[in-house]
Amino acid sequence: MSSTEDRRFEVLRAIVADYVATKEPIGSKTLVERHNLGVSSATVRNDMAVLEAEGYIAQPHTSSGRIPTDKGYRQFVDRISEVKPLSPAERRAIMEFLESGVDLDDVLRRGVRLLAQLTRQVAVVQYPTVSASTVRHIEVVALNPARLLLVVITDTGRVDQRLVELGAVIDDEDLAALRAMLGGAMDGKRLASASAAVAELPERAPRQLRDVLIRVSTVLVETLVEHPEERLVLGGTANLTRNAADFGLPGSLRQVLEALEEQVIVLKLLAAAQHPGTVTVRIGEETQVEQMRTTSVVSTGYGVEGAVLGGMGVLGPTRMDYPGTIASVAAVARYIGEVLAER
Numbered sequence: 001m002s003s004t005e006d007r008r009f010e011v012l013r014a015i016v017a018d019y020v021a022t023k024e025p026i027g028s029k030t031l032v033e034r035h036n037l038g039v040s041s042a043t044v045r046n047d048m049a050v051l052e053a054e055g056y057i058a059q060p061h062t063s064s065g066r067i068p069t070d071k072g073y074r075q076f077v078d079r080i081s082e083v084k085p086l087s088p089a090e091r092r093a094i095m096e097f098l099e100s101g102v103d104l105d106d107v108l109r110r111g112v113r114l115l116a117q118l119t120r121q122v123a124v125v126q127y128p129t130v131s132a133s134t135v136r137h138i139e140v141v142a143l144n145p146a147r148l149l150l151v152v153i154t155d156t157g158r159v160d161q162r163l164v165e166l167g168a169v170i171d172d173e174d175l176a177a178l179r180a181m182l183g184g185a186m187d188g189k190r191l192a193s194a195s196a197a198v199a200e201l202p203e204r205a206p207r208q209l210r211d212v213l214i215r216v217s218t219v220l221v222e223t224l225v226e227h228p229e230e231r232l233v234l235g236g237t238a239n240l241t242r243n244a245a246d247f248g249l250p251g252s253l254r255q256v257l258e259a260l261e262e263q264v265i266v267l268k269l270l271a272a273a274q275h276p277g278t279v280t281v282r283i284g285e286e287t288q289v290e291q292m293r294t295t296s297v298v299s300t301g302y303g304v305e306g307a308v309l310g311g312m313g314v315l316g317p318t319r320m321d322y323p324g325t326i327a328s329v330a331a332v333a334r335y336i337g338e339v340l341a342e343r
Contacts, residue, residue, distance in 0.1 A: 009079060010037060011047045012056055016068045016076045020321055023246075025065025070284035070318060073296070077281045077322050084323055086331050094331060098339045104128070104157035108233045111312070111336045116236025118328040121316030122260065125302075125336075126270050127231045128156035128309035135186045135194045140179045145169035150216065152223060154191070156309055157340055162219045166212055174209055178216070181205065186220075195224040231310075232263050239316070246317030247294045259291035260315075269297050270311030277334070279326045284318050294318065298325045302333040304341035312336070 014035040018026045028044040031037065037044060048066055051057045056072035059065070068076070086094070097114060101107035108125045115123035139151040148164045170178070185197040198220045202213040237260065240253060247253045259265050269287060279300045285293055292315075299313025313329050 007037070007039065007043075008047045008051060009075070010035075011044060012051055012068070012072055013076060013079075015048075015051075015057055015066060016072065019067050020319055023319070025060055025067050027065040030065070068319075070286070073283045073318055073322070074286070077283070080323055080326070084327055086327060091331065091335075095335050095338070098332075098335050099342075101339065103159065104340070107157070107336060107339055109235075111332055112233045112235035115312070115314060115328060115332045116239060118332070119314045119316070119321075119325045120236070120239050120242070121314040121320065121325065122237050122240060123235045123312075123314050124266055124270065124299075125233045125312040126267065126310035127233070128154075128158060133158060133191050133309075135189055135191065138179075138182045138186045140175065140182060142170070142175055145171075148216070150220060150223075152186075152220070156304070160223050162223050164216050164219050166215060168211070170212060174212070177206070178209060178212060181209075181213070182216070182220075191224045195221050198224070232266060234260065234266075236314075243317050243319075246319045252294045255291040256295055256315075259289060265289055265291070266315075269315075270299050270313060277330070279330050280313075281322065281326070296320055296322075298322070298329050300329055300333045302337045302340075304337055309337070309340070 011031065014031050014037065015026045018024075018030065018034065028041050028048055031044050032041045039047075048057065051072070052059065052066060054071075055069055056075055057066040058069050060067060094114060098107055098110055101110050104127075108127065112123045112125050115125075133154040133156045135152060136155050137151075137153045139153070141149040141151065143149055143163075146166045146169050148166065148170075150162045150164060152158075152160045152162075181201055182198070185201055186194040189197065198217045201217055202210055205213045237257070240247075240256065244253050247256060269282065269289070269292070277300070279298060282297045282299075284296065287293070287295065287297055294317060295315055296318045297313060297315050298320075299311055301308045301311050303309045312333055314325060316325075
């Protein structure tokens, strides 16, 4: 890249940094005073004219200064060479906070709350997808001779408990046989495979257990299938209202809030964030969601031992601290994965 192009990117970088910090359009005089660009004010004005002609910056009608466009933010994000790492104290505080979570739900809620605080944006975490989860153990507890409690524990920390009314009594010998059949069908299998195996159990069960297994398998299959309405945790929605002016036209913020209520939209935005360690940034129209055209979404995947469990990230106005947000999303995702891997 030529020195002229490098210099113009430095001008763009300075405009982005100042606009994110001040919310005010940036003029050439301000850039020369605040940044060591090594060129005259006339050269900066010429560079700004070129950047505006190429669509990287724009001039609000109320000011002589310039602000970044979505294209400008994209160029800035694509050329971020260094993302400020978190300090050892910050990393330690994040890990300790997440490790205090008592179960999967608590860890994810803590992760969302922490990410919203770090970025001052809306944070979103997707529950581990069923396709990525494996049954660690199935426990069968007889509450009384005609009622069972089924406890399904997965490798992602998910724990589901279901009651089964048998309609008849079951003795200890048959209960032991039931436990063995369910364990053999489910333990160590992905949930989709475990569901299929459980559905087949009644066909090859001893006659005295067939009716019991029909009832049990019906409950388990329903438990093992995915429920999209339960797959997201949101936090920090109030942060949007603090930056309402950043969403542009009246009604834009309301559209964003309505889109957040449609979890399928948010899940779609997280769908491509399935590579732990790689942070994806979608700016404005890149979200491909009409209600989100004034927002940016910074997302990544989290997982254990190379397996992606789900997506997570933040959503906010296009005027955001991209280097800081990228660092925070990457760090929290990494530590959520480490905490889940230890459980």
